[in-house]
Amino acid sequence: MENYSVLVVSVLLFVQLFHGVTARTLNKQDGSEDWGYVEIRPKAHLFWWLYRSPYRVEDPSKPWPIVLWLQGGPGGSGVGIGNFVEIGPLDSNLKPRNSTWLLKADLLFVDNPVGTGYSFAEDTNLFVKTDEEAAADLTTLLVDLFNKDENLQKNPLYIVAESYGGKFAVTFGLSALKAIEEGRLKLKLGGVALGDSWISPEDYVFSWGPLLKDLSRLDYNGLQKSNSLAQKIRQQLLDGEFVEATDSWSALESVISSSSNNVDFYNFLSENSGGNSITSMDLGQSKVISVQRYSRYLSSLRPTPGGNGGLGSLLNGVIKKKLKIIPDNVTWGGQSQFVSKNLEGDFMKPRINEVDELLAKGVNVTVYNGQVDLICATKGTEAWVEKLKWEGLQSFLTKDRTPLYCGSDKTTQGFYKAYKNLHFYWILGAGHFVPVDQPCIALNMVGAITQSPATST
Template structure:
């Protein structure tokens, strides 16, 4: 389907979207929205010359039950790092429209209001010398890369500043809606640091929100444990032989030693080498679904070209967003959609800001944090009593289930033993037991773990039915 075919409602919104301004003592926001109030979007200046873009959807299934669970809001944090939540999470995974701009039957909007953001830790395509840089539609002025978030903590501060602006004193609708942070991939690291920053801001009276929980989907919480799981997993599913297993395990152990010595930049370089070895030994396996080959790699490349691809730093760094974009078959690709139809609808994107896929700048900005674990932060959230959910797609390699279960065992939380010993229960979806098991759940107190079968790294894309059922259970949505 080409770009010329799109929903009539979207065309109407492109021409009738309203614009309004929000102001506060700490930040200013320019915003727009649809006439019926079902969508709002805008910019918040989270730091001088740093502008973060947000997009909020109000659910048509919203239930206002004063005597029961209030209607929730989900803040979705994309991975990468540096991929656009406004683009990928919204149109490819859980938003109301898919990449063909058609209604998504499995949209998470049926269970909650949805808030997407483009974090200030990526880079956009350069159009001219003064083009801003950022992620998605977010940007910093003057092309100054020093203004990008350089640590997970800085990214969390930006997000908390944005939330404080959106949950301003006169926004009673958001204030009355419990907030859940749901993240994918590297977004999980942002989720736990943001949750801690948000709780502090709430306690200090700077954020008028009610944080109800965090969900970490196929998250890069412990890079060490993830990479240690790669070799054994691929050996068991016949994608590596003994030689490949030895080579991958040797580099994984090197990463473990480097992380222990706090040599995080060196560990990232070794991680790049390990990915290259895996691609070579497993014949370009798909890191996001180990039953497939990497669709971005041309099997007909000459050996010299293949070796250059294996050695390409940028290829590894952009694999996440490249994988998502490869799923779009519309004319002009996903960048074309975002820079035409969506840009026209929003009406407030600066002329010199162009939406594009993730680039190497994000890794350069976050290089010191990329291989750092965030297990202690998960522990802190659990000990504070916050509901923490972890979910994992069965077929993921990059954040394989085995690695995730291994870092969970490193938690110091006093409920860990009871969680580990608790019974795992099967979950079903459409068709019930006759359709087969779709997932498993284990829980104890404020920790839940979901095994999602038939899914790789992007659970909402690969197996949307149990993902939506899981969401309803996590957030206790009134719309069941």
């Protein structure tokens, strides 16, 4: 790795700043960090990393929140991507991030499901095959972390998810609630936030063609091809042919890519024409390639200009050395292909009913979407929200939106509306990765979601 000594110095400063220790030794001081493994099933290990905010505000009326971040993919690493690319204290050059969500909450990253990031299975039969199985593993991890730590129990936990992580979040939210109700989990669930989340694959694939036609990225022929495959996917979902629907989704992505000359699925105002292309490469290849695009794209992201190699080099290099507990034979992201492959039968299943259940139980549910995202386009998100059976839906839909700003800048950055426990944020100028594209509005949003006692920026 280039400039290895510079990175080592940065990591050593990082350790001194946050007083990092090895697994399971939980420091109680603000600004500390801890990490470790939980063997959630025999020979199946989930890795977690907890940061305690140095910006904590003591307010008895508003407890300091904890945000549990769930990455998408499936197979994308929250410990790597969410932490170093999006919201953690340091960016991928190990420089302080001035928009870190630690300004509003403590942060808990989990490499979920087993096989993601630093998490690993000792047997290939141990990878989860459904969202519910992933939820059960996450619940086991929280029982291990929270039940023996009264300090953690005092603070409300907010599950914040991105992309496929949203499907994990709603199934996990229900699993955690059940464990809380049964007395197996000592935790206060503050809410669930779904960022550009793959909640209803059918609604997203039907949004792609019309949206891109309106944007002049598809012509009539491209629209017809797209709609034809979307209809095929709908029928396959109705027939319970979920693996086949994943095949058709892969084919549709290829059609969209070729007909649009490689529009970027994560920002439709851009296209993939460089070395990190995820839609131009591998066109026409297997569904496994398509399922992996999200995590492959993010794991190949380079740090900012002048940086030192890719994210994988960072996580498999100085960060692995810092953590000290990652087994020698475990490579960050080394099992991610098994994660996506094993979930191909669940990949296209909707989770709208789970959102309805959370709302009916009184859980605060926040939906937020980047304006220029394609893979989980706002058009598709609005479509699945309108399918909710929640009793407050019509009142929510008829409410007016409130514009959002950042600081003294009165340029419109987004819109917001809410009714009872359903909240929706439209984030202007953002693609799939809202905290990266609009860090100020994302930081204010998470402060509002968590009711953080920290002041708004």
